[in-house]
Amino acid sequence: MQVSKNRLRENIVAYIFLSPILLFFTVFFAFAVGFSVWVSFKQWNMLISPFSAPNVGLWNYSSLFSDPLFISALRNTIVYAFTTTIAVLILSLLIAVALNNIKGAAVWRFIYFAPTITPAVAVGMIWGYLYNPSRGIVNEILGWFGIPSHNWLTDPRYALMAIMITAVWAGMGASILIFTAGLKAIPQSYYDAAKIDGASRVKMFWSITLPLLKPTILFLLVTGMIGAWQVFDLVYMMGTNAPASSVEVLSLYMYNTAFVDFQMGKASAAAMILFVIVLITTLLILKAFRKGGLESYE
Amino acid sequence: MRRVFWILLLVSIFLSFSAVAKTVLVIQTHWSDYQVNGIFNKSGKLIYPGLKQYAEEYMKLHPNIEIKIREVPFSNYLQQLIISHMAGKEADIYDLYSLWGVQLVSSHILAAPPKEIINAVKRNFVPASVKGATINGKVWGIPSEIDDYALIYNKKLLSEAGYTEPPKTWDELVKMARKLTKYNSKGAISQYGFAFLSGWNSAVVHPYLSLLYSLGGSMFNKSYTKCLLNNQKGVKALNEELVLFKEKATNSAGNVFNFPQNTVAMMIMAPWYVRSLKQAYGNQYTKYVGIAPIPPIKKPATLSYTWFFAVDSASKHKKAAWDFLKWFALQVQPKTNTTRAGDLEVNVISVIPPNKIDLRNHQKQLADLKVFIDQLKNAIPEPNVMQGAQIKTILMNQIVAAWNGQKSAQRALDDAVAKINSILARYYH
Numbered sequence: 001m002q003v004s005k006n007r008l009r010e011n012i013v014a015y016i017f018l019s020p021i022l023l024f025f026t027v028f029f030a031f032a033v034g035f036s037v038w039v040s041f042k043q044w045n046m047l048i049s050p051f052s053a054p055n056v057g058l059w060n061y062s063s064l065f066s067d068p069l070f071i072s073a074l075r076n077t078i079v080y081a082f083t084t085t086i087a088v089l090i091l092s093l094l095i096a097v098a099l100n101n102i103k104g105a106a107v108w109r110f111i112y113f114a115p116t117i118t119p120a121v122a123v124g125m126i127w128g129y130l131y132n133p134s135r136g137i138v139n140e141i142l143g144w145f146g147i148p149s150h151n152w153l154t155d156p157r158y159a160l161m162a163i164m165i166t167a168v169w170a171g172m173g174a175s176i177l178i179f180t181a182g183l184k185a186i187p188q189s190y191y192d193a194a195k196i197d198g199a200s201r202v203k204m205f206w207s208i209t210l211p212l213l214k215p216t217i218l219f220l221l222v223t224g225m226i227g228a229w230q231v232f233d234l235v236y237m238m239g240t241n242a243p244a245s246s247v248e249v250l251s252l253y254m255y256n257t258a259f260v261d262f263q264m265g266k267a268s269a270a271a272m273i274l275f276v277i278v279l280i281t282t283l284l285i286l287k288a289f290r291k292g293g294l295e296s297y298e
Numbered sequence: 299m300r301r302v303f304w305i306l307l308l309v310s311i312f313l314s315f316s317a318v319a320k321t322v323l324v325i326q327t328h329w330s331d332y333q334v335n336g337i338f339n340k341s342g343k344l345i346y347p348g349l350k351q352y353a354e355e356y357m358k359l360h361p362n363i364e365i366k367i368r369e370v371p372f373s374n375y376l377q378q379l380i381i382s383h384m385a386g387k388e389a390d391i392y393d394l395y396s397l398w399g400v401q402l403v404s405s406h407i408l409a410a411p412p413k414e415i416i417n418a419v420k421r422n423f424v425p426a427s428v429k430g431a432t433i434n435g436k437v438w439g440i441p442s443e444i445d446d447y448a449l450i451y452n453k454k455l456l457s458e459a460g461y462t463e464p465p466k467t468w469d470e471l472v473k474m475a476r477k478l479t480k481y482n483s484k485g486a487i488s489q490y491g492f493a494f495l496s497g498w499n500s501a502v503v504h505p506y507l508s509l510l511y512s513l514g515g516s517m518f519n520k521s522y523t524k525c526l527l528n529n530q531k532g533v534k535a536l537n538e539e540l541v542l543f544k545e546k547a548t549n550s551a552g553n554v555f556n557f558p559q560n561t562v563a564m565m566i567m568a569p570w571y572v573r574s575l576k577q578a579y580g581n582q583y584t585k586y587v588g589i590a591p592i593p594p595i596k597k598p599a600t601l602s603y604t605w606f607f608a609v610d611s612a613s614k615h616k617k618a619a620w621d622f623l624k625w626f627a628l629q630v631q632p633k634t635n636t637t638r639a640g641d642l643e644v645n646v647i648s649v650i651p652p653n654k655i656d657l658r659n660h661q662k663q664l665a666d667l668k669v670f671i672d673q674l675k676n677a678i679p680e681p682n683v684m685q686g687a688q689i690k691t692i693l694m695n696q697i698v699a700a701w702n703g704q705k706s707a708q709r710a711l712d713d714a715v716a717k718i719n720s721i722l723a724r725y726y727h
Binding site: 155241242260261 | 377380384401404407483485486487496497498549561685687698699701704713717
């Protein structure tokens, strides 16, 4: 009796301590998500009260799948998310391994980390100049090899690719830093033992480095994928002059639907779909890693 | 006794506060900094007053009124208006793009103007601007600006190519644009014979509609139940643009804002850009910049759009707001025989003033915009339709897809019409 009373008291104290964060979570997350789910079944344009907006059932969801622009945005987002996440992962791992234990680490760290701390707007503007068809350095360099100029940010064949290259460049810094920390955590004795056994560098990479970096890779894969699904700023900055179907991504589609077209119901339905996609992708990644013997990245 | 004293004291404090409390009017505008704060010379002397100076003048005349100006960029203007209205933080007076009017009126966000203002607008303003401020047959504000489109060309680039005159027909424009387009050694266009701008719905759609109107076409049927753009005239108008792309006289990477770098020979633009060109070229302006009517495909035509001053229906000071607007945009100053709004529009904002008296009495200052003003007679106002901005973006996306060769003109316009008709079906029966 005394034990259960004590436990009850402990629970109450715990909930009192947790109450600020619970309140914060309820107001800024649970309410917002709940409201968004509710609105996704309404035809609400923000000009009237959401309570008087008509209920349309699943119409917003069905109208999304009959909207070619949404389908394009979904396709572009899938391409963007997988391509940039995997490219960032591979390139930053290679660079981190190459720069591990190299002299002048601070200088290298500054060089690779600078794009990460540069605001996306500035990145978009700088790369916009680089991609300029007549004066940009990208076409200039390609010209040295006899490759004709392209309109990188307006041609539907290249616009998304050009934005993805920028995203990879801007996104590598943080990943390299995390990989570097992961590499430092691998005990040197493993490599020494492998060397004595005559293992080559490549063999050491595959058999020691990569398996022991699995938690880091999982962390970067999950966070990178979540971030990539929600990409907005770079596409907003760099994709305005390209045909919408070639560069529109889900976040931009949601923004335009909500704040340009004022179709809050449809935008909320798109947000729900994005939420489900991110959830499924994350669960699949976690499951794949679990099969490899990893429970979490901690 | 003590209680009575305290009550009397509180009442007197309340009354004294009420006596000095001012009526606060908030004006929301998309105008840029110098248009609000006025233009000063290098020694800091005010040359042309901005909205702020007019507000100060009004406050001096009406000490019980306080005017606050809320500057909101054009790109966020409508969002800001709707969100602040919903949150109960609405401005009292707005300067509104006519295309947004239908939505705002149908959602009861705008207050109906007093009869005397409606009559004054109908009587004193140019017809295209009155049509712009008219929604469902009723005037909803005082026009503040009327814009139409004309051909702006680089005289020097044209003369270097052997042309002394701008093109007179669209076919001539295509021929000239082809000759005026130059490519660098890597195959990129270094000089555009004709430039479009692909990232902005007005910049894409308005020139296209001007060509459509030149063919005698129309965007919608009279009851707004059907979009007509995929008919023969609509497709022809887009094909006329596509000729420029096929002839390699332009591409979708063009940018009309590169005109001052002398890399654009011709473009279709609105009068508000003329001030920027004058600033960029300085005293070389007349040597470089020429303005002519849009070369017609069939008959002379251009699209016009309007901005108008309106009052929020939730404003607690509607009468004070309309009184200010009457003083600012309708009252004629005896000294100049112009309105204050007209002076601001001409001297600072560099747009065509929609009030006839301002047009008449600002002729000298409006000399650079003469072609635009003359073309008002051929102007067809942008249709005031529900979800107008959304419809314009849908059309832009399809036109840009056609420019980039992703779709034929017919297919692009079929796709646009299908989407636009589904929107119209929700609002018009």
